Amino acid sequence: MYSGHPLMNSLCLKRDEAVTCQYLLSRERDDSSDLSKSNGFRLLGQLLVHAHGVVSTxxxxxxxxxxxxxxxxxxxxxxxxxxxxxxxxxxxxxxxxxxxxxxxxxxxxxxxxxxxxxxxxxxxxxxxxxxxxxxxxxxxxxxxxxxxxxxxxxxxxxxxxxxxxxxxxxxxxxxxxxxxxxxxxxxxxxxxxxxxxxxxxxxxxxxxxxxxxxxxxxxxxxxxxxxxxxxxxxxxxxxxxxxxxxxxNPNRAVAEARAKELSTSSSLRIYISQILIVGLAILVYKVNT
Known part of the structure; x- marks a missing residue:
């Protein structure tokens, strides 16, 4: 898979998100030579939408x-x-x-x-x-x-x-x-x-x-x-x-406990990613204004 901006890669965490990640990464690659204002903010919007909702067990x-x-x-x-x-x-x-x-x-x-x-x-x-x-x-x-x-x-x-x-x-x-x-x-x-x-x-x-x-x-x-x-x-x-x-089913409790650990860790990564995305948004705004 194409490896683009580290913010993009940080969100490509699980297999069930691979299609979304591949789409976003390809869009980033396609737009990298001419990152227009509209493309930049659309990308940020996609990132923010994608960043929400991946923390549930x-x-x-x-x-x-x-x-x-x-x-x-x-x-x-x-x-x-x-x-x-x-x-x-x-x-x-x-x-x-x-x-x-x-x-x-x-x-x-x-x-x-x-x-x-x-x-x-x-x-x-x-x-x-x-x-x-x-x-x-x-x-x-x-x-x-x-x-x-x-x-x-x-x-x-x-x-x-x-x-x-x-x-x-x-x-x-x-x-x-x-x-x-x-x-x-x-x-x-x-x-x-x-x-x-x-x-x-x-x-x-x-x-x-x-x-x-x-x-x-x-x-x-x-x-x-x-x-x-x-x-x-x-x-x-x-x-x-x-x-x-x-x-x-004795295995269910084991899986649920591990899922809770992973969702907590994912929440922290997404929180950090969102902070970085805000910084990127400010940078994009300054570059395109």
Whole structure:
């Protein structure tokens, strides 16, 4: 994206504002050679309008990642028949999104969980843990505060980063997969993905997970390139699955608390931006009068 005036860039904070930001930045670029009085004040007006209303926690909640278009939603909604039972009542993904993981141990012919030749199947408990983690990644309606633009090779638009997961969740996942094999300690950037499916780089060695991930914390935090951050169970933390039929979603409170933190921080940035915009308005007025 074109990088223009720092005031413009300071307002381009979230993915859902990308279209507006791209428009404003392009207008700034187009007008930069001849910043007329009318163009200058129109730009300032657009900035001020845009600066209002981005501080609500709603900007971070009930948001979905943009993954595979045929399976992604803009906002979460019920999804009857979804294979991820935790998220049937409120899901960011559509039915069939996890296929064919449960039968072929790969996701959408993009991620092969059996990329090493030593085994032809995951251990049942390891498969269960990876399935719950995959469902959380694809379908959870509570990941909005951690969404970022993806920068890896997979054909998706978004990712999340540093979502706090409970240490007990991490331990259970890691302990279930002790006998599985891999050839890298980072499944986002450590593979050869030129064929579309993740393959081990030539010369790398397939070893059991503990050889690449000596602790549960290193496993959970590094396997997906810092997507997760392991925290003690007595701190706000996420669960991959829960009994949604009980009406109790433990992840919601964690997301709401983080959204509140982000909205407060955003409010401060916008307040500072508005002060700078007023200064810019005075400068534009002086230049054009």
């Amino acid at each position: 709603d900007n971070y909640l009930n948001k979905c990642m943009l993954l595979l278009p045929e399976y992604s939603k803009d906002t979460p909604s019920p999804e009857p028949g979804l294979e991820c039972s935790t998220f049937v009542g409120n899901s960011c993904c559509k039915k069939g999104v996890t296929l064919p993981f449960m039968t072929e141990y790969n996701w959408q012919n993009i991620t092969d969980y059996l990329h090493c030749p030593q085994k032809v199947a995951l251990e049942p408990q390891c498969q269960k843990q990876f399935f719950e983690e995959l469902c959380f990644f694809l379908c959870s309606p509570d990941i909005g505060p951690w969404i970022e633009l993806a920068t890896h090779d997979e054909p998706v638009t978004d990712r999340f980063k540093d979502i706090p997961i409970c240490a007990s969740v991490c331990d259970q996942w890691y302990n279930a997969c002790q006998d599985e094999y891999t050839c890298t300690d980072n499944w986002y950037i450590g593979f050869n993905n030129t064929s579309g499916m993740n393959k081990c780089h030539e010369g790398t060695q397939c070893l059991k997970y503990p050889e690449y991930f000596p602790t549960s914390k290193s496993f959970c935090e590094n396997i997906w390139d810092k997507s997760f951050k392991v925290v003690p169970d007595d701190e706000p933390c996420m669960h991959f699955s829960y009994d949604a039929t009980s009406g109790n």
